[in-house]
Amino acid sequence: xxxxxxxxxxxxxxxxxxxxxxxxxxxxxxxxxxxxxxxxxxxxxxxxxxxxxxxxxxxxxxxxxxxxxxxxxxxxxxxxxxxxxxxxxxxxxxxxxxxxxxxxxxxxxxxxxxxxxxxxxxxxxxxxxxxxxxxxxxxxxxxxxxxxxxxxxxxxxxxxxxxxxxxxxxxxxxxxxxxxxxxxxxx
Amino acid sequence: xxxxxxxxxxxxxxxxxxxxxxxxxxxxxxxxxxxxxxxxxxxxxxxxxxxxxxxxxxxxxxxxxxxxxxxxxxxxxxxxxxxxxxxxxxxxxxxxxxxxxxxxxxxxxxxxxxxxxxxxxxxxxxxxxxxxxxxxxxxxxxxxxxxxxxxxxxxxxxxxxxxxxxxxxxx
Numbered sequence: 001x002x003x004x005x006x007x008x009x010x011x012x013x014x015x016x017x018x019x020x021x022x023x024x025x026x027x028x029x030x031x032x033x034x035x036x037x038x039x040x041x042x043x044x045x046x047x048x049x050x051x052x053x054x055x056x057x058x059x060x061x062x063x064x065x066x067x068x069x070x071x072x073x074x075x076x077x078x079x080x081x082x083x084x085x086x087x088x089x090x091x092x093x094x095x096x097x098x099x100x101x102x103x104x105x106x107x108x109x110x111x112x113x114x115x116x117x118x119x120x121x122x123x124x125x126x127x128x129x130x131x132x133x134x135x136x137x138x139x140x141x142x143x144x145x146x147x148x149x150x151x152x153x154x155x156x157x158x159x160x161x162x163x164x165x166x167x168x169x170x171x172x173x174x175x176x177x178x179x180x181x182x183x184x185x186x187x
Numbered sequence: 188x189x190x191x192x193x194x195x196x197x198x199x200x201x202x203x204x205x206x207x208x209x210x211x212x213x214x215x216x217x218x219x220x221x222x223x224x225x226x227x228x229x230x231x232x233x234x235x236x237x238x239x240x241x242x243x244x245x246x247x248x249x250x251x252x253x254x255x256x257x258x259x260x261x262x263x264x265x266x267x268x269x270x271x272x273x274x275x276x277x278x279x280x281x282x283x284x285x286x287x288x289x290x291x292x293x294x295x296x297x298x299x300x301x302x303x304x305x306x307x308x309x310x311x312x313x314x315x316x317x318x319x320x321x322x323x324x325x326x327x328x329x330x331x332x333x334x335x336x337x338x339x340x341x342x343x344x345x346x347x348x349x350x351x352x353x354x355x356x357x358x
Contacts, residue, residue, distance in 0.1 A: 020248075040251065045275035048244030052275075055248020055256070058232055059209065063252075079237030080244075087234060177279045181251045 001136050003097045003159040004029045007068075009140050013147070014038070014066060018056050018184060021068040022049045024104025025163030026097060030068065032164060035171055040180040043173055047077030050084060050094055056184070057089035063187055064091050064147065071098040071112045078121065081154070085126030088152040093143070094127075096154060099161040107161065122154035129153040188219065189357040194324045195220035198286070198349070199228075201328040202257055205335045207284070208232060209249045211242035212259035217288040217354040221259060239264035243271035247281050255335075257284040262291065262307040263300075265346070272314065272344055282338035282345075289320075289348045294355075311346050322350040 003026065011033050019039045021027045027041035042049045053067035074081070074096055084094065100113035112118060119132040129151050131142040139157050146153035199221050202210070210225045211234040212218060225233040236242050242258045249256040260268070265287045276283040290297075291304020311318050319334045321327050331347060338345040 018252075042244075042275070042279075044278055045244065045271050048240065048247075048271055048275055051241040051244025052248040052251075054234075055209070055245035055250075055254075056252045057248075058234070058245075059249045059252035059254035077238075077241065080241050082237050083234065083241055173278065174280060177251070181253075184252050 001134065001139065001157070001159055002162055003099065003157075004032070005136055006097070006139050006157055006159060008033055009136050010143050013143065017064045017066045018060070019066045019068070020049050020053045020056070022046070022070050022073045024167050026068050026070060028164045028167045028169055031169050031171060037179050037183040041171075041176055047073050047080065049073060050077065050080050053092055053094065054084055054087065054089065057092040058087060060184065060187070061089065061091055063184070064093070065089070066093045067095065069094060069096045071096060071100060071110050071118060072102040074118055075110055075112075075116070078125075081122050081125040081127060084152060084154075085122075085128070088128055090150045090152065092152050093146045094122075094152070094154045095143070096156045097159050098156050099159050101161040103161050103163050104167060119154065119156040122156075127152055127154045130156070132156045132158070134158040188216070189355055190217055190220055191354055191356050192220050194327070194353050196224065197324050197327045198321070198331070199224040201331040203228070203231065204328065205332055206255045207257045208254050209234065209245070209256040210259055211236055211245050211256065213239055213261070213264050215259075215261040215264070215288055217261070217290070217349060218259050225259075239268040240271035243268055243275050243283065246283050247275055247279060250281050257286055259286050261288045263303045265307065266303060266310065269310070269314070272316075276344045277314070280342040282342055284335055284338055284347070285344060286347045286349060288354065289350050292351065294351050307348075316344050316346050318346050318348055320348045320350055322352045324353060327353070
């Protein structure tokens with residue numbers, strides 16, 4: 001499956017959620033489907049999307065939070081999985097697109113290409129629900145099951161190492177940040 | 188342990204008075220009492236971190252979600268979190284309140300703290316982060332309020348340095 005198809009498959013389900021993505025391909029692809037005011041793209045600070053999601057989830061427990069993370073980013077903040085697991089906010093769904101590659105910076109293979117299993121790492125860190133999928137149907141089913149479960153879930157989706165032609169979009173970083181903050185204020 | 192309980196309480200109370208409802212922390216000798224107070228207070232969410240840079244992300248999320256937060260860390264923890272400060276809090280204009288213990292300067296007996304102590308303020312200056320030093324308990328509440336006010340008006344990180352004379356009661 002491609003990450004773009006996976007994002008398209010759950011795009012409609014993101015309407016009531018606060019969504020945090022990592023930089024690069026994930027941010028550009030989600031914007032290519034259609035930017036919404038409830039989407040925040042962390043365009044740098046690699047590894048911290050799950051921490052930003054945790055901060056939102058703990059601060060606003062009534063709002064469902066979805067983080068779109070990546071294998072390279074998670075590997076930069078493995079300790080963050082233990083913090084997620086420790087506080088395990090029920091309103092946080094942590095999706096990890098695993099393309100076994102640092103695609104946005106030239107395709108350097110990550111440790112998931114040589115056997116590191118991020119769903120198993122998350123489970124061993126104490127994340128109460130984990131799943132690993134590799135088809136669109138399984139991804140959507142696991143996404144829905146996680147939202148119904150109301151329990152912290154790390155969902156690892158194996159995707160192709162393919163991305164968009166360009167990563168810079170016409171949405172300003174600060175424009176996005178203040179729009180997202182006002183969206184949360186309005187909820 | 189000769190960490191000042193009374194002054195830790197003054198710091199904690201000032202943070203609470205300033206509306207801080209989420210504190211992230213890593214263990215540090217000088218911070219043990221403040222961290223325990225945060226843990227014991229039902230109005231405060233304490234997030235125990237694995238590494239300090241996570242705290243920057245958590246404070247970003249909390250700010251975007253309308254909750255005032257503070258980071259409690261040693262200066263070496265600050266040094267470990269610099270990319271998060273630059274590429275997170277500064278890039279996205281987050282009013283990040285960092286309380287940093289000033290280890291490794293005059294009076295420091297632990298050899299391993301001394302390199303960090305020598306560079307902390309230089310690094311903060313290089314990052315253009317304003318520094319508020321807390322050494323007098325009578326000034327703590329006032330200065331923490333001033334630091335919070337500047338962070339909010341500038342939408343940028345500020346550093347509150349917790350100095351030895353405030354935190355440590357050894358003879």
